[in-house]
Amino acid sequence: MEAVVQQGPPTAPEKEESPASQEKVRQKKDTRGWLKTLLSFASRCRGRMVVAELFSILSVFSGLVPYYGAYRIIDAVATAPSNSAAPWDAVLFWTAVSAAAYVVKQLLFAASTINAHVSAYTILASLRDGIAKRLASASLGTAQSKSIGALKNVVVDRIEQIEIPLAHMIPELSANVLLAVAIAVWVITIDWRLALACLATLPIGLLIMAFGSAGYYKMYGGYLARQDHVNSVVVEYVEGIRVVKAFNQTTSSYRKYSDAVRDFMDFTIKWMRTSRPSTASAMAILPTTLFGVVPVGVLLYLEGSLTPGEFGLVCMLALAIVTPVMYLGMSFNDMNLISYAITDAQEFLNLPVLVQPEGEAKVEGSAIHLDNVRFSYEEGAEVIHGISLDIPSGSFVALVGPSGSGKSTLARLVARHWDVDSGSVSIGGADVRDMPLAQLSSLMSYVSQSDYLLDGTLRDNVLLGKPNATDEEVRAAAEAASCEEFVSRLPKGWDTPAGEAGHALSGGERQRICIARAILKDAPVIVFDEATAFADPENEARIQKSVAALSQGKTLLVIAHRLSTIVHADVIYVVDGGQVVAQGTHAQLLENCTLYRDMWQAHIGAASWAAGSGDVPESAFAEGGDAR
Ligand code: ADP
Numbered sequence: 001m002e003a004v005v006q007q008g009p010p011t012a013p014e015k016e017e018s019p020a021s022q023e024k025v026r027q028k029k030d031t032r033g034w035l036k037t038l039l040s041f042a043s044r045c046r047g048r049m050v051v052a053e054l055f056s057i058l059s060v061f062s063g064l065v066p067y068y069g070a071y072r073i074i075d076a077v078a079t080a081p082s083n084s085a086a087p088w089d090a091v092l093f094w095t096a097v098s099a100a101a102y103v104v105k106q107l108l109f110a111a112s113t114i115n116a117h118v119s120a121y122t123i124l125a126s127l128r129d130g131i132a133k134r135l136a137s138a139s140l141g142t143a144q145s146k147s148i149g150a151l152k153n154v155v156v157d158r159i160e161q162i163e164i165p166l167a168h169m170i171p172e173l174s175a176n177v178l179l180a181v182a183i184a185v186w187v188i189t190i191d192w193r194l195a196l197a198c199l200a201t202l203p204i205g206l207l208i209m210a211f212g213s214a215g216y217y218k219m220y221g222g223y224l225a226r227q228d229h230v231n232s233v234v235v236e237y238v239e240g241i242r243v244v245k246a247f248n249q250t251t252s253s254y255r256k257y258s259d260a261v262r263d264f265m266d267f268t269i270k271w272m273r274t275s276r277p278s279t280a281s282a283m284a285i286l287p288t289t290l291f292g293v294v295p296v297g298v299l300l301y302l303e304g305s306l307t308p309g310e311f312g313l314v315c316m317l318a319l320a321i322v323t324p325v326m327y328l329g330m331s332f333n334d335m336n337l338i339s340y341a342i343t344d345a346q347e348f349l350n351l352p353v354l355v356q357p358e359g360e361a362k363v364e365g366s367a368i369h370l371d372n373v374r375f376s377y378e379e380g381a382e383v384i385h386g387i388s389l390d391i392p393s394g395s396f397v398a399l400v401g402p403s404g405s406g407k408s409t410l411a412r413l414v415a416r417h418w419d420v421d422s423g424s425v426s427i428g429g430a431d432v433r434d435m436p437l438a439q440l441s442s443l444m445s446y447v448s449q450s451d452y453l454l455d456g457t458l459r460d461n462v463l464l465g466k467p468n469a470t471d472e473e474v475r476a477a478a479e480a481a482s483c484e485e486f487v488s489r490l491p492k493g494w495d496t497p498a499g500e501a502g503h504a505l506s507g508g509e510r511q512r513i514c515i516a517r518a519i520l521k522d523a524p525v526i527v528f529d530e531a532t533a534f535a536d537p538e539n540e541a542r543i544q545k546s547v548a549a550l551s552q553g554k555t556l557l558v559i560a561h562r563l564s565t566i567v568h569a570d571v572i573y574v575v576d577g578g579q580v581v582a583q584g585t586h587a588q589l590l591e592n593c594t595l596y597r598d599m600w601q602a603h604i605g606a607a608s609w610a611a612g613s614g615d616v617p618e619s620a621f622a623e624g625g626d627a628r
């Protein structure tokens with residue numbers, strides 16, 4: 001929802017997953033269909049891939065010409081009558097042809113490699129683009145339910161890992177298959193017995209390789225699971241460094257980090273120890289084709305059924321077949337790597353898309369209506385149990401209730417971060433599901449608890465509310481949101497990058513930037529999920545003042561965590577355990593609702609304790625005797 005003012009809710013807490021449990025999850029992943037997915041992302045570079053393939057095939061066949069040249073030279077020399085001069089014409093001719101073919105081979109290979117690398121990078125870019133687009137078209141809630149660590153693993157690391165195998169596999173796999181077949185056929189046409197002799201040691205090498213590969217693949221999942229674990233521990237360690245230091249947890253947090261790294265290292269060494277002997281043995285056995293070819297060739301030569309030239313040629317071909325066969329063995333590893341990466345990417349590529357209608361819905365006014373809404377984040381764990389709410393156009397309505405009662409969830413459902421399981425949410429008489437997200441976004445400013453600033457300067461962040469706003473409009477919004485005073489403190493003022501400012505600003509100040517953004521946007525509905533973190537009364541008063549400026553003449557839904565801020569609401573709904581248990585004005589609820597009364601007492605106690613007096617802190621909403 002690009003124009004919704006604020007980032008949504010904090011992501012669901014990441015579950016602590018051990019590498020072993022991640023490994024189990026990985027083993028259950030269906031890796032079928034990865035090739036289809038990969039090819040669907042290759043459509044932009046199909047032409048280039050065909051060119052790369054063609055050049056590669058021509059390159060390997062040009063590479064065979066020198067073998068033929070050498071055969072002709074040996075043959076010419078060996079069959080020349082003993083009393084005649086050496087056949088220099090033939091020698092020079094075939095040397096020139098072989099050299100030219102070698103140069104052509106290298107040029108074709110370079111052209112193939114360039115096209116293959118461009119294709120591989122195009123596929124990588126399409127995959128990353130595809131994930132970004134899918135995240136954008138999924139509901140905000142679904143997108144945010146994925147952890148940053150998992151997303152970074154796939155989008156940055158896993159996809160990057162497939163570049164080299166992909167770039168080489170695109171042209172080389174089929175070229176090498178063809179080459180191996182062509183050499184085998186060539187040897188058979190010379191003498192089938194030599195072909196058998198040539199293949200004598202290959203099956204042994206290939207068997208050992210297949211055996212070793214099975215163990216290698218089995219442990220590959222474990223390797224990836226540990227790599228993911230290290231990544232998420234690193235992200236957690238870096239993101240949480242402030243908390244870690246504040247609670248003096250550096251030693252235990254560092255231990256978790258170093259344990260993950262050590263476990264990853266130990267596993268990788270074990271993996272290599274287990275799989276390397278067979279790989280090394282296979283690599284040692286595969287090139288030994290001459291073991292069979294030389295003795296059989298000598299016998300056939302002595303018997304008179306093989307010319308010296310053919311003998312030399314078969315020896316060379318026996319050596320030449322080794323490279324493509326070894327390549328084919330190795331490319332199974334590459335395919336495995338690619339299949340894992342694409343399977344991981346599919347998790348994001350297959351995120352459910354939020355269904356949006358094409359045309360805009362007819363909206364009249366800005367009243368919000370929730371009708372018997374039920375919702376669960378996870379199947380079987382309903383958190384909203386049939387809530388109905390009426391928020392008339394231009395009214396100020398507050399939701400209060402204990403922590404975890406479902407207030408923020410209701411706000412997110414109004415902003416369609418998720419779709420309701422049953423019931424409906426409507427704005428201006430139209431179901432939010434019947435509006436394109438752009439229309440919903442234009443109707444609403446959602447200012448959430450998380451004080452998230454996007455990359456860019458502070459001015460850019462405010463301008464997100466109305467990209468074509470004039471400087472004067474930005475200044476007025478910033479002033480109404482009480483931002484000018486703290487922004488002028490920053491050496492670069494409004495040109496301070498948000499990241500840099502993030503460290504210099506308090507949570508309340510960051511939220512005021514978001515409120516300025518919402519003021520500039522001027523949407524008819526304001527959903528304000530009040531932050532809990534602003535213990536400092538001065539900051540809180542300023543926030544309330546900014547919200548009062550923001551909500552002039554609008555429909556205002558406030559998720560209140562501090563009751564003093566909403567005492568003047570037109571209607572207060574008390575939410576408990578995912579249900580509305582009472583509704584009314586502040587005075588009515590004090591009289592009729594025990595839960596509200598208890599919360600109010602607790603609030604007064606906490607407030608007077610914080611202020612060091614018995615007075616209730618005055619709400620900025622209350623300044624004019626009304627919220628607006
Ligand atoms: P409140 O705003 O009243 O504190 P919430 O609406 O945030 O409550 O949470 C209501 C319930 O939903 C709680 O039990 C909470 O643990 C759960 N919940 C909130 N966000 C998520 C989420 N992203 N994934 C799963 N459960 C969640």
